[in-house]
Amino acid sequence: MNIIITGGGWAGCSAAYMARKQGANVILIERTDLLLGTGLVGGIMRNNGRYTATEEMIAMGGGDIFKIIDENCRHTNINFPGHAHASLYDIAKTPVAITNYLKKIGVEIKLQERVVRAQVEDGAIKSIQTSSGEVYAGDAFIDTTGTAGPMNNCSKYGNGCAMCVLRCPSFGGRVSLTGVCGITEKTGKKADDSIGAMSGSCKLYKESLAPEIIETLNTTGVAVIPLPEEFVENHLSVKACQQYALKEFAENIILLDTGHAKLMTPYYSIEKLHKIPGFENARYEDPYAGGKGNSMRYFDMSPRTNALQVKGIKNLFCAGEKAGLLVGHTEAIVTGVLAGFNCTRFLRKEPLLELSRKTAIGEAIAYVNEEMEKQEGLGKKYTFSGSVLFEHMKKLGLYENDVNKIEEKIKQEGLFNIFAS
Ligand SMILES: Cc1cc2nc3c(=O)[nH]c(=O)nc-3n(C[C@H](O)[C@H](O)[C@H](O)COP(=O)(O)OP(=O)(O)OC[C@H]3O[C@@H](n4cnc5c(N)ncnc54)[C@H](O)[C@@H]3O)c2cc1C
Incomplete structure (x- = not known):
């Protein structure tokens, strides 16, 4: 199984971890010189419903990335307005810890390589090409290129390039793998209907x-x-x-x-x-110009199933912000794990896994897909940590902080250690 992942943010790193754990040869391609993408300047974990999602993933056996984050936190169990029991990871140590872990388990990391083209035949990707001319052939692919920038989007829909950690002028802007395959993608909106x-x-x-x-x-x-x-x-x-x-x-x-x-x-x-x-x-x-603006996001999201397979390309999966209007590291990690897992199931010709909607993660993946079909749904953002998705979770009784109860639920749904199998 040769799996090639484009985009080394939290979603790509998590997909790489799971695909490798499932026995695939994995190449992770990232356009900048560091892994973690927007996670390089993030840090908030486990706030509100993210706690539930994190513990669900640990109970499902796909929690190694969360465990590394927990080990690299500067603060745990803190509260700030509207947010309870948050952890804050160290933005210097965490990217290095994740990179070392991925190398240790045998993921091949290609930095400063930007995917710009794909060769598609019979509805499947044969190979992808980077701006340096390198060609990577694989059996299956994962698009985790995120939705931020590039500069023209920040200028057109924001307050100009704010010089953020994605460093488009130095490494070239984001290119969507799904987009270069010719698939029509969706764009998020603000409440006033403007884009991004x-x-x-x-x-x-x-x-x-x-x-x-x-x-x-x-x-x-x-x-x-x-x-x-x-x-x-x-x-x-x-x-x-x-x-x-x-x-x-x-x-x-x-x-x-x-x-x-x-x-x-x-x-x-x-x-x-x-x-x-x-x-x-x-x-x-x-960003350096934080006095004036910030990066613009939620452009180019892939149409996908709840198993995170991109509609229209058989051997392409997606995760993180590519998989919809999902905000956050936790959201990117849990979808990354599922995409990495399903990519290997696809190659083994096994049925793809859709997580039960009785879990917070399964419900989030399905709910955001449904909401994005509606015009008003495109104007919202979805995160376990607040706003519409957290309210929805609470209404369905899916917000839980008791680790034993979370584990029990995962067992009831037949998902205990599923990702460790
Ligand atoms: C300033 C900021 C602060 C944030 N703070 C938090 C926080 O504290 N807590 C939280 O939970 N969430 C936070 N978020 C949101 C969170 O970071 C994201 O929702 C999540 O990490 C997205 O992960 P991703 O992997 O989907 O995308 P990204 O992080 O955008 O990663 C995509 C990666 O793909 C690479 N890439 C793009 N195109 C190509 C290509 N063609 N070839 C190769 N590589 C490519 C990019 O360089 C990037 O590394 C923050 C976001 C920002 C911008």
């Missing part, structure tokens, strides 16, 4: 903040600083992460310690920031 959504957090260079803020962040993981009314900037409606579109995130500066000081707003004027006590010397670490 803006990433919802920036990172400040922690050492540029006042010592007492640094101390609070280092010891508690969270700092909430009320803003005088004239300093309130309301960017809630443009946010990709609607779970943080709460008024507390406009009325306060909310910082989380991921190594950087994660500032929970899409952008905020640096001139204003410098007038706030403790922020006189503040500098943006990501």
Whole structure:
């Protein structure tokens, strides 16, 4: 089984892990010089329903990536407005830990290789080609190229290239594998029907903040600083992460310690920031132009089944943001594991796995697909950690924090250790 994965964000890394565990030869192709994609500047895990999804995946036997993240957290079990029992991973250590793990289990990682073409015959991909001219032939493929950028999308639908961690000018912009196969893709919208959504957090260079803020962040993981009314900037409606579109995130500066000081707003004027006590010397670490804008996302999502097979190409699977309007690392990891698993089932000619809708993960995968068929559904974002999907989970009784009960449910659904088999 030769499986080629395009895109080394959380979804691609997780698909690579599972496909390799299932015995495939795996090549993971990433256009930049680092794995983890937007996860390089993320960090929030296990908040609200993400806790349930994480523990479900561990009970299903596909939790190695989550275990590595847990080992690399700076803070665990913290609360911030609207969010309970969160963990914050260290944005410096985690990418290295994941890269080393994937190498150790035998995933072949190709960095600074950008897939730009695919050779499709009889509805299946034969090979893909990168911008350097390298050709990779495989038996099955996974598209985990994400939905962020490239620069022309950030300029057209956002406030311009904000110089984010995806570093399009240096490595070339995102190219969708599904798109180059000629499949028509979907684009997300904002509530006002305009296209795309803006990433919802920036990172400040922690050492540029006042010592007492640094101390609070280092010891508690969270700092909430009320803003005088004239300093309130309301960017809630443009946010990709609607779970943080709460008024507390406009009325306060909310910082989380991921190594950087994660500032929970899409952008905020640096001139204003410098007038706030403790922020006189503040500098943006990501995106560099965080005073003006942020990366734009949710372009080009693949049409897919609930087994994460791309409709229209037999041997192509997808995960993460490619698989729909799913926001978050947890969401990318659980879909990545399922895509990696089903890719090997496909090659073994075994029936593909669709997760039971009695699990939070199974319900999320099916629900977002259904919602994206509706016009209003394209204007929303879906995450276990808040907003519509978390409310939906709670209504169905799928939000659970008791690890034993989660394991029991997974056993009842016949899914215990399914990914470890
Ligand atoms: C600033 C920011 C902060 C965030 N913070 C959090 C957080 O704290 N917690 C949380 O849960 N979520 C957070 N998110 C959301 C989360 O990061 C994403 O939803 C999730 O990680 C998406 O993973 P992915 O693998 O689907 O896509 P991506 O992370 O976008 O990864 C896609 C990868 O594919 C590569 N690629 C694209 N095209 C090609 C090609 N043609 N050839 C080769 N490689 C290609 C890209 O370089 C990239 O590495 C944040 C997002 C942003 C932008």
